[in-house]
Structure formats: C-alpha cells, structure tokens
Amino acid sequence: MKLRFAGTGDSAQVPCFGCDCLACQRARLLSCHRREPCCGEIELDGELILIDAGRMDLAARCERQRPAAILLTHYHADHVQGLLHLRWGRGESIPVYGPKDPQGCADLHRNPGILDFQPGLKPFRTLQLGRLEVTPLPLNHSKPTLGYAIEDGVNRLAWLCDTVGLPGATERFLSEWRPHGVVVDATHPDSYHSPNPESDDSPHPESHTTPRNHNNVAMALEIIERIQPSRAWLTHISHELDADFMATSRILPEGVELASDNLQILF
C-alpha cells in the first residue's frame, strides 16, 4: 500500500492565522513547510481511501480521484470540515466510517448528501475495505475517537491520532499486532502545558499540568518505544512544535521523523 500524508498540522494549521513565530514565517515563505489539517490517503489496487477529511480543498482532491471510502478518526472540525462542502456533490454515494458519535459535527448526520455514514465502528471489530483489513482502535481524546490498524496482507500501519497516550487495550493490541509503521499524534513541544484557568493566581500556574488532549513529543516517543515499529512518523504538528524544532535542532530517535505534507511512503 501507499500512504500519503495529505495534511500534518493541528487545527490551527501552519502558518497559523496572524502568527509571526519563526515557523509561521517560514511556512509563508516556503510552501513545503505548510501544514494542512492532519489527514492521510491510502492507495491500494488503484483504490483511494481517505483518513479524515479536514482539508478545505477536499472536493477538488476527490474530483481528481473519487475515494472508495472515508475513514474518520473523530468529529472535531479539523478532521471533518471538508465534508461540509463535499456532501453536496453528485454521483454515487461515498461510504464514511467512523466512531459512534451521535452529535457528529454541525448538521452532517442530518444532511449527509452523497455521504453514506455507516453505523459507528466497534473497537477491535475488523472491517474489510477491498484488500485492506482495518481495525478500529480506541484512543484518548475529548470526543469519541478511533485510531486505525491497517493491513494489506503484507504490511501493517497504525494511525493513532488525535490522542494523548493510549488506552491499555489499544496498547496491548498494538504490542501483539506489531505494526511496521506507526503514525502518531505529537501536537505539542515538551515545554507545552495545558491552560489551567483554576490556577491563574499561582506563581507557576502551569507547572503541574500535562497535555490533556494531544501528545507532546516525549509522550509520542514513549508510545513508539513501547510498540517498536521499524518506522514512525509524528503528525498533527502545531506551529509551536515546528518553532521548537527550529530553535533546538532536536534529534529524533532512529526510524522516527516529523511527517510533512505530501510525504509519500511505499510499504
């Protein structure tokens, strides 16, 4: 299978509107450093499967090649906002798989148009998409969220985003399943701390908080260390993390890299 990183940014994208940090300045100058909302494309046997749908040019992408299916990790806007437009298209319906989330996003479920929303996926219940076997994996996030274990009969890829850490059952599944490649949420630099309005008066308001909805780099690397894939990519990257890498020239462990938009991997 072929994996393409169609977007590797967080909900603010890179450049972040109105931000003048070094990472945002660089992305305005050099488009190769831009990061669209986190999403992926899997190709096998000439068929296209999309993972998430937060890119604003989703309809244009789908006109070049109509996807056989869309896998959603969750219904936060940065992962589904492209569907708000795509749904009003014409032609055969497009099956959309994702977690059970009655709320969905905006009126997508009430007005699906050409999108054929399938019943919410059951964790660990494998789905067959063409020759791909896709197993939904529960993640830790602020909305019902699924990662995906994707296998083409030879190679195994785990897509783990958005998440902070991993639920025990997902980690046990992955330790046994032994993916060749892992794509994992690494939104924040390690220096990031969650805003905590209750401790505003404290002299060190952020000193005891850790990220609540997304991994920082250290947490992402711990996950990779425990699963031991041959290769791993950090994604859902914030402009703060890009700026941190620019400032510190941090070196990642062997086999681990920051994903970038348009990066393609042939498994």
Add this chain to the structure above:
Amino acid sequence: MKLRFAGTGDSAQVPCFGCDCLACQRARLLSCHRREPCCGEIELDGELILIDAGRMDLAARCERQRPAAILLTHYHADHVQGLLHLRWGRGESIPVYGPKDPQGCADLHRNPGILDFQPGLKPFRTLQLGRLEVTPLPLNHSKPTLGYAIEDGVNRLAWLCDTVGLPGATERFLSEWRPHGVVVDATHPDSYHSPNPESDDSPHPESHTTPRNHNNVAMALEIIERIQPSRAWLTHISHELDADFMATSRILPEGVELASDNLQILF
C-alpha cells in the same frame, strides 16, 4: 463604499463535486465561472468588513487584510465554515455579529478562539461599524437569518441572502429606505421545485411545490421589482441556475445582473 462579491455560489458551489452539467464543465475549464460560497466584502476608509465566512480560504484572505468585523447572515455551514479554522489564529480578536442562534454551527460558540461573538443582533436595531450604519433585517430561511441594510452616509446597499421571499416588515423597511443597490438570493432556476418526499407516488410529484428556503429567479425579480433599486445582483447561484442560463440565454431586466465571483462595485 466598495462591495466585492467574494463568493456567489450556493452550498454546493460551482463546479459542484462530481457533476458533469454544462455549467460545472464550464467552471472547471474557466475559473472565472467558478462560484465559491456566497459572501461579500465591504471596504470603507481602508477598513474591511466581511459579510459571511463560508469561503474555505478565509484565513488566507484575512492574512492579506485583517477584517475590522464579520457580519454573519446565519449559521448554515456554507456561510460560516471558514471560521472553523480562522478562530485558532493569533492576535487581536475579531468581532463577529449575527442573528441570535444559540446552536450556532458545530462548536464555534463554545470554542470561539480569536472570534469575539457579539450578542445576537436585534432586527431593525442599527449598528455602527466605523462610518457604516448597518441595520439587520429578518429574512425567511430554515435557520434564524438576517439580511443587512448598509449605508455609508451617501449610498445604500441591501444584502438579502439566504431567503425565500421577504417578511412583511423587512419589505416595508426596504420600500421606505429605498436602497441604491440590492443583492438578493436567487438560488434556483424557475423550473426548480422543492423535493417533496410525501408525493413520491404522484405522477407529477413536484408540480405543486415551490422553493422552501431560497428564491428562484422569478421570486428574486419580484422582490427587486417591489423595492425598485437602481441596480440589483442575483447571488447564491446554483449550478442548476447557471446551466439554465446557458441553455436559455435568458435576459434579465435592466439594472439586474447575475453576480460573479470577484465582481467589484464602487458606490
């Protein structure tokens, strides 16, 4: 004031994803025939005011010039979806005015980021934005929706979208206010009839239905006829209407034209 039609399409846009009608084919070949989601830009004294925010490249537009305010007509996705990304930007907050609609769209109201959502506007209660006087006008649509009567001290512009017909009070206001220019919803060709699932078995299932949420051209022209502006523009145009105009070479009354993306008017 200067008015720019930043988008003149309906929620499907033109080209509509997956559609091969003549209008969609033409828009793929000639970008001047594309239609983005319906929205406008008003410039006065070097300040930019946006009407609606459904364009997917809203953040890029706002980086070129940061708007002083955003006026929303309503919270359907095709009028607000650009805010889902813009909100996560940096810098001074952007005031956003619109109708009272507790639901809003997706989690915009719960997670506004840099958007400063103002209390819901009261119909006919004039708002001062710089030198502009802006009066909200109730419209007929499937969500709470406001048109805007906009005056710069010399010229008067009415923005009436999305709507089917006009509420009596709005029509009385406009007849007295006498705008120079009117921009009005004309989504459908006159041949369009609302889907009516209850009459699926009838041999002429659509014969007695009229549009429910948007004007067709005849209804838009009636509104213009009653208000008598010097100039009027039809907007929120569907690919079906474009195709209808291509097929029939219909001629519009003097002073009335189909708006097109990027059209600029100096009042």
